[in-house]
Amino acid sequence: MGRLMKYAFSILVAVAIGLGLLGWLHMQSRSSQAHGTLTVYCAASLKKPVEAIAANFEKEHGWTVSLQYGGSASLLSAARVSKTGDLFLSADDGTIADALKHGVIGEVISLVKQRPVVIVTRGNPKNIRALDDLLKPGVRLALANPESASISRVVRKALGDRWEAFRSSATVFKPTVMDVAADAALGSVDAAIVWDSVVPQFAATESVNVAEFERLEENASVALLKSSKQPAEALRLAHYMASPAKGGHIFAKNGYRIAGGAVGDSKP
Numbered sequence: 001m002g003r004l005m006k007y008a009f010s011i012l013v014a015v016a017i018g019l020g021l022l023g024w025l026h027m028q029s030r031s032s033q034a035h036g037t038l039t040v041y042c043a044a045s046l047k048k049p050v051e052a053i054a055a056n057f058e059k060e061h062g063w064t065v066s067l068q069y070g071g072s073a074s075l076l077s078a079a080r081v082s083k084t085g086d087l088f089l090s091a092d093d094g095t096i097a098d099a100l101k102h103g104v105i106g107e108v109i110s111l112v113k114q115r116p117v118v119i120v121t122r123g124n125p126k127n128i129r130a131l132d133d134l135l136k137p138g139v140r141l142a143l144a145n146p147e148s149a150s151i152s153r154v155v156r157k158a159l160g161d162r163w164e165a166f167r168s169s170a171t172v173f174k175p176t177v178m179d180v181a182a183d184a185a186l187g188s189v190d191a192a193i194v195w196d197s198v199v200p201q202f203a204a205t206e207s208v209n210v211a212e213f214e215r216l217e218e219n220a221s222v223a224l225l226k227s228s229k230q231p232a233e234a235l236r237l238a239h240y241m242a243s244p245a246k247g248g249h250i251f252a253k254n255g256y257r258i259a260g261g262a263v264g265d266s267k268p
Contacts, residue, residue, distance in 0.1 A: 036230060037064040038237055039084065041075040043091035043150065044176035045114065045195045046220055049254045050089065053247045057240050063233060071148030071176050073098075080104055085225045086234035091177070091195065092150035092218040094157075105223035107235065109242045110259035112220045112251050114195040116155050118208040119184045126190045131210040134191055135169050142172040142180035142192040150218070151177045155193055158216050166193075181205070200255040219259050 042050050047069050054065035068075065068085075072095040079085050080102060088105055090096050091114060099105045120128050126139055134141050143166065146152035156163045172189055174180045180192035185202040199207040222241050228234045241247035248258050 035062040035064075036233075037066050038086045038230065038234055039066045039068065040087045040089065040237070041068050041070075041079055041085055041225075042089040043072045043075065043220065044069050044178045045091050045151070045198050046089055046111075047178065048201055049247070049250045049256060050241070052250050052254075053241055054237075056246065056250075057237055061233075061236070061240075063237070065237065069176075071144065072150040073153065074148040074175070076104065079225055079227070083227045086228040086230065087238055088223045088225050089220065090150065090223070091220045092154050093221075094153060094218075095150055096219075096221050096223060099223060104226060106226055106231075107238070108221050108223040109238055110219040110221045111242055111247070112197065112256040113217050113259050114197050114220055114256075115217050116151060116158075116193055116213040117196045117199065118191050118210055119181055119194045119199050119202070119205050120191045120208055121184060121187055122204050122206050124206065124208065128191055128208055131212050135165060139169075139191060140172070140189040141166065141170045142174060142183045142189040143167065143170040144177045144180050144193075145173050145175055148175050149177055151193060151195055154216060154218055155213075158212065197254075197256045220256075221259075 040054070050067065054067060057063065058065055072090040072092060075088065076090070076095055076099055079088055088099060090099070096108055118128060118131070118134065120126065128134065128139070133139065144152045146156050159166070172180065172183060174183065177194050177198055181194045181198045181202055183189045184192045185204045196207060199205055222238045224231060224234055224238060252258055
């Protein structure tokens with residue numbers, strides 16, 4: 001009789017363990033199903049820090065972050081046409097204003113500040129000191145396409161009628177600011193106009209500050225897309241990007257100047 005009771009008890013223990021394991025697996029399955037993918041349209045100039053921020057967010061919160069890069073204007077067009085996505089990161093205030101005008105975005109959070117500068121090969125072999133030096137014979141200039149990239153839209157507006165001279169002088173047009181910066185780093189052009197935050201990402205280059213750009217400061221911001229099917233989690237990621245202890249720390253580490261619109265630490 002004692003042996004039979006021991007056998008029955010061992011069976012009950014095994015069943016309990018089995019049920020407990022099944023319950024745990026069910027909870028894990030539900031937890032896995034609760035997490036999904038957040039689609040983020042990200043301006044090319046923000047790629048390096050945003051990739052690091054997204055990787056940390058994935059580890060901490062279990063969501064996958066799908067990043068799509070390009071010029072701010074091109075990304076806004078893609079979001080408008082596709083009516084998909086969760087967050088939009090723009091490199092300038094003007095594109096955010098366009099997105100608001102078209103009813104594409106909701107909440108906006110400023111992340112970092114950027115200013116146009118001239119990028120040249122380290123040592124500045126063409127001795128470029130002023131903006132008009134870019135128009136000298138023999139200077140190969142690269143510009144980002146203003147129809148797709150924020151940097152050239154901002155500069156075109158600031159220069160007004162003078163813009164046409166630089167557009168005509170350019171030997172290379174590329175879709176994004178990172179493309180023209182890479183050309184300067186490789187030495188395939190002598191100079192390009194880029195955001196100041198981009199220069200530290202290319203060790204073979206240096207920046208030249210010109211008077212015309214000294215006051216051209218733009219906010220790079222993250223905005224919630226109204227197309228988001230998971231706005232609560234999308235906003236969690238947006239606040240994570242702006243948190244001084246999370247995204248803000250990574251932006252600062254990469255040489256970006258934190259905007260005053262950054263929010264406090266994101267909640268877990």
